[in-house]
Amino acid sequence: MPVSTRTRRALVASSLSSLLLGGCAVWPSDTGSSGVKGGITVGFVNGGTTEFHTCLQEAVERTARSYSVTLHTANSRQDAGDEVANIEDLIARGVDALIVQTVDVEALKGDIARAKAAGVPIFLTSVAPEDTSGLLGAVVVDLQQVGELDAEWIEEDAADREVTVGVIAGAPGAASDLLTGAFTERLPDNAEVVADEPGMYDPAKARTVARAMIGDRPDLDYAFVANEEMAFAAREAFDAAGAKDVRIVTVNGTDEALAALKDGRLSATVSNSAADTGELAVKNVVSLLREDGRADRIDKTPVRLVTRDNADTAPLYCPQQD
Structure with missing residues (x-):
C-alpha cells in the first residue's frame, strides 16, 4: 500500500481520537433508579484469537467469576458478519449487557442500535466510536497514543x-486503522513510509x-508491526533475508517481547495490558448496570513505551489464571 494511505488513515484517526483522548464522563447516578439488582448475566463477544484476544478473554472470565457474573462467550475471528451473528445470539439468550471486542467499529453501529432496542446495552473494549451515546460504556486503549509513542521512538x-519505514498493519478497520494512522502521522519528515500492508494479526x-x-526495499531501516506475534514473524523474515539491522517497533508488552527487547530482536514496544482491559470491562459493566456511580463510562487502559532500558520494570501483560 503506498504512502498516500496516510490521508485515509488520518480521517479514521480523526473520527475516533476525540473519544480516546477526551475526558471520562461519569455514568449518571439517580438515587430514584434501581439499576440491575441480584445476579448479572453478561455476554462477551471477542474479536479474534491472537495472544491479546486470548489474554483479554482470560481476564474477562476471571473477573466475571470473582463478581459472580454469569458469562456467555463467542468469538468473531476477525469477521464482521460473525460478530453480528454472535451479538444477535447473545441478545436472544437474555443477557443483561454485552462486552464486545469489535472487529469494526463502523460495522457495529447497527448492532448497537439493535441491542439498545432490545434493552441489552453494549460495552466496548479497546476502541469505541466518537458518538458513545448508545453505549453502556467502554474501556479503551489510547491507540493514537500507542502509535505516537512508537513513532517518537523512531524519531x-x-x-x-x-x-x-515499513508498516505491517493488523486487520483493516477499528483498532488497526487508528493505531497505524496515528503512527504514520506522527513520524518525522525525515522518516518515509515506503510500504504499508495488512498482516491480519496472523504471523504467517x-x-x-x-x-x-x-525484497522490494532492502534498504529498509525500521518496521512498525501492529502486534508482537506478527513482529516475531517479521523478525524471522528479515533475518532470513540478511536484514538483521531492520529495527522493529510494535505493540503489547508480552513477556516474550520483553525478552526480545533485551536481546535486540525488537527495539521498542508499547505496553497495554490486555488483562487490565478485561478486568476493567467487567468491573465497570457491573457498576454501570447497578448504577452505583463507581465507574467511568469511558475508561482507559494505561500505556507505556518499553525498551531494553526499562524492560525489567514493565507491567505484566497477561498474568496467569487463578
Whole structure:
C-alpha cells in the first residue's frame, strides 16, 4: 500500500481520537433508579484469537467469576458478519449487557442500535466510536497514543538521518486503522513510509508481507508491526533475508517481547495490558448496570513505551489464571 494511505488513515484517526483522548464522563447516578439488582448475566463477544484476544478473554472470565457474573462467550475471528451473528445470539439468550471486542467499529453501529432496542446495552473494549451515546460504556486503549509513542521512538533513534519505514498493519478497520494512522502521522519528515500492508494479526501472513517488503526495499531501516506475534514473524523474515539491522517497533508488552527487547530482536514496544482491559470491562459493566456511580463510562487502559532500558520494570501483560 503506498504512502498516500496516510490521508485515509488520518480521517479514521480523526473520527475516533476525540473519544480516546477526551475526558471520562461519569455514568449518571439517580438515587430514584434501581439499576440491575441480584445476579448479572453478561455476554462477551471477542474479536479474534491472537495472544491479546486470548489474554483479554482470560481476564474477562476471571473477573466475571470473582463478581459472580454469569458469562456467555463467542468469538468473531476477525469477521464482521460473525460478530453480528454472535451479538444477535447473545441478545436472544437474555443477557443483561454485552462486552464486545469489535472487529469494526463502523460495522457495529447497527448492532448497537439493535441491542439498545432490545434493552441489552453494549460495552466496548479497546476502541469505541466518537458518538458513545448508545453505549453502556467502554474501556479503551489510547491507540493514537500507542502509535505516537512508537513513532517518537523512531524519531529519537533516527535523529536527523533520512530513514525508511515499513508498516505491517493488523486487520483493516477499528483498532488497526487508528493505531497505524496515528503512527504514520506522527513520524518525522525525515522518516518515509515506503510500504504499508495488512498482516491480519496472523504471523504467517505477516511473515509473507515482511519477506516481500524487504525484497522490494532492502534498504529498509525500521518496521512498525501492529502486534508482537506478527513482529516475531517479521523478525524471522528479515533475518532470513540478511536484514538483521531492520529495527522493529510494535505493540503489547508480552513477556516474550520483553525478552526480545533485551536481546535486540525488537527495539521498542508499547505496553497495554490486555488483562487490565478485561478486568476493567467487567468491573465497570457491573457498576454501570447497578448504577452505583463507581465507574467511568469511558475508561482507559494505561500505556507505556518499553525498551531494553526499562524492560525489567514493565507491567505484566497477561498474568496467569487463578
